[in-house]
Amino acid sequence: MQAGLMATVSLTRNCLKAVRWGLQKGGCIQAPPACPLFTSTPNSKSGLWIRLLGVINQVYPYRIKEVGPDRACAEWLVKNGGAVRWVGNPHQKETDFNSLSQDLTLKIEEIICDKAVVLPSGFGYLDGLKHVKKFTLHDCDYATDDMVSLLSLHLRDSLEHLQISSCSGITQAGLHHIEQLQKLRSLLLFDLKKIDDKTASVNILRKKLPSACQIDFTDIPRAETSG
Secondary structure (H helix, E strand, O other): OOOHHEEEEEEEEHHHHHHHHHHHHHHOOOOOOOOOOOOOOOOOOOHHHHHHHHHHOOOOOHHHHHHOOHHHHHHHHHHOOOEEEEEOOOEEEOOOHHHHHOOOOOOEEEEEOOOOOOOOHHHHHHOOOOOOOOOEEEEEOOOOHHHHHHHHHHHHOOOOOOEOOOOOOOOHHHHHHHOOOOOEEEEEEOOOOOOHHHHHHHHHHHHHHHOOOOEEEEOOOOOOOOO
C-alpha cells in the first residue's frame, strides 16, 4: 500500500512538472528533456491514476513534426517504461530517456513493452514507423484489444515477430486484429487468461496469417521475454 502511494505521488509530481514545462513552451504539454516520467506502477486503477497516465500517453503531433515519428515514439516508450532498439544496432536496448541519441535519422527496429505503463491512446505514436520488425507486449496492466488493433494497423507493412503475453485484458477479439500482419514470421502467445480455447485460436490464425508464420500459443509462462 505504502509503495503504491509513493509511486503515485512520484508520478503526480513528475506529471505536474510536465504540465508546467508545456505551459512555458506555449501551451503544449511535453516532458522536460531531462525528466523521465515513468517511475513504477502502483496497484491501482483509480480515476486519478488513469488521468495521469492519459497525460503521459497523449500523442503530440508537434513533437512528431519536430523530431520525426521514430524519435517521438522512442521518447514516449522510454518515458513509460518501454524500450526500443534501432536499425543497425540490434544488441543495444534503449531504456533511458536522458541517454537517447540525438541522431534524428535513427529508425526503430524493435519495440519492447515489458511491464510498460502504456495506454492505447499512446499507440498513435506508431503511425509513420516503417522499420519495426519486432514487437513485445508483455505483462502490461493496461493492454487492451484496441492496443493490438492499433499496432497491427500501423505496423502491418513491416512487423515480422510479435509476442503478446501475460496481458489479462487481451481477448479473442484482440487476436483477430493480428490477421492484418501479413509479413509476420513468428507469433508467440502465452498466459492470456481471457482466451479459453487456445487450439481454436491458433487454427483461426493459421488460416489467416502467412503459411510460413510459426505460431506458438501455450499456457506455460516463459521465464524470459525479449530483451
